[in-house]
Amino acid sequence: NAGVTQTPKFQVLKTGQSMTLQCAQDMNHNSMYWYRQDPGMGLRLIYYSASEGTTDKGEVPNGYNVSRLNKREFSLRLESAAPSQTSVYFCASGADTEAFFGQGTRLTVV
Amino acid sequence: DQQVKQNSPSLSVQEGRISILNCDYTNSMFDYFLWYKKYPAEGPTFLISISSIKDKNEDGRFTVFLNKSAKHLSLHIVPSQPGDSAVYFCAASAGGTYKYIFGTGTRLKVLA
Numbered sequence: 001n002a003g004v005t006q007t008p009k010f011q012v013l014k015t016g017q018s019m020t021l022q023c024a025q026d027m028n029h030n031s032m033y034w035y036r037q038d039p040g041m042g043l044r045l046i047y048y049s050a051s052e053g054t055t056d057k058g059e060v061p062n063g064y065n066v067s068r069l070n071k072r073e074f075s076l077r078l079e080s081a082a083p084s085q086t087s088v089y090f091c092a093s094g095a096d097t098e099a100f101f102g103q104g105t106r107l108t109v110v
Numbered sequence: 111d112q113q114v115k116q117n118s119p120s121l122s123v124q125e126g127r128i129s130i131l132n133c134d135y136t137n138s139m140f141d142y143f144l145w146y147k148k149y150p151a152e153g154p155t156f157l158i159s160i161s162s163i164k165d166k167n168e169d170g171r172f173t174v175f176l177n178k179s180a181k182h183l184s185l186h187i188v189p190s191q192p193g194d195s196a197v198y199f200c201a202a203s204a205g206g207t208y209k210y211i212f213g214t215g216t217r218l219k220v221l222a
Contacts, residue, residue, distance in 0.1 A: 031208050042116070042214035043154070043199060050207070059211065090153055094208050098144060101153030
């Protein structure tokens with residue numbers, strides 16, 4: 001029972017490089033989320049998808065794009081990475097009453 | 111502007127005593143609230159939730175209280191155990207959107 005799976009677990013990027021963080025869930029949830037966690041800032045919502053084919057901006061969407069290609073997968077893309085995007089990224093999927101989180105991706109932009 | 115606030119970054123409690131973690135919110139449209147627990151290098155895990163139609167919800171050692179007029183909720187852990195040492199986040203959503211907005215977290219340390 002995998003739940004929410006994120007890849008990769010760790011990544012180092014150079015400023016200006018691009019990359020896509022992958023997320024997949026096997027719980028048949030409609031909602032999926034991307035959060036970032038920074039010291040003293042808690043978990044901040046980047047993007048949210050209420051259902052397949054729909055996406056909505058969260059609190060800190062600038063510098064990111066997302067794709068909800070199907071019900072299972074929700075990817076987060078950094079087109080031109082900046083040091084300010086150094087963070088731990090969490091993907092989550094939601095039932096009506098709670099969200100289930102993946103293990104996180106630790107991203108460092110140098 | 112932070113819509114969900116946890117003003118205490120850290121809390122230390124003796125084993126066996128009560129831990130009280132607080133959370134304030136500013137958006138009056140929030141109608142569903144959750145608490146999550148997070149260990150280092152792991153994703154947050156769901157602990158307990160409460161709907162705005164209730165003022166209390168209990169699950170074992172964990173109780174969440176909601177004061178809508180004060181826009182305040184609290185999580186009580188009784189009795190506290192060393193394994194409860196973690197970062198606790200409160201979260202809120204509005205109008206059935208399940209678009210969860212989280213607070214900044216409180217690090218709880220339970221001393222043996």
